[in-house]
Amino acid sequence: MVFSKKRKEKSFSSPRIIPFDGKSPQFDETVFIDPTARLIGDISLGPGVSVWPFALLRADSNPIVVGEQSALLDKVLIEAPQGHPVVIEREVLISHGAILRDLPFLYQRKPEAWRTSGKIPGDPVHPG
Secondary structure: OOOOOOOOEEOOOOOOEEOEOOEOOEEEOOOEEOOOOEEEEEEEEOOOOEEOOOOEEEEEEEEEEEOOOOEEOOOOEEEOOOOOOEEEOOOOEEOOOOEEOOOOOEEEOOHHHHHHHOOOOOEEEOOO
């Protein structure tokens, strides 16, 4: 997807979008965030990302980056503690109740696994 103009970023505080240590979640108008979800701190959501009921993204020490068109389903917990950023590439599905924390994960789209095995296209890859 190509954007001819700079995308309009949202950055504000509300009961579900919470700045921490001077850093606020960043996203544009194409992002869906359920009213029960919470985003805290240094978070960047790409275009078309969806964050579903009761999801919690907590980036109080390191960033969380979610690539375009990815979906974080119900009750997902993503935490980026000190020294452990989390990067989720484009078009990745993180399924219901998943907990991602304590390791510097890079979640990549795996379309061939989806077609052949029925598994979710988002296997973790340990960087480095």
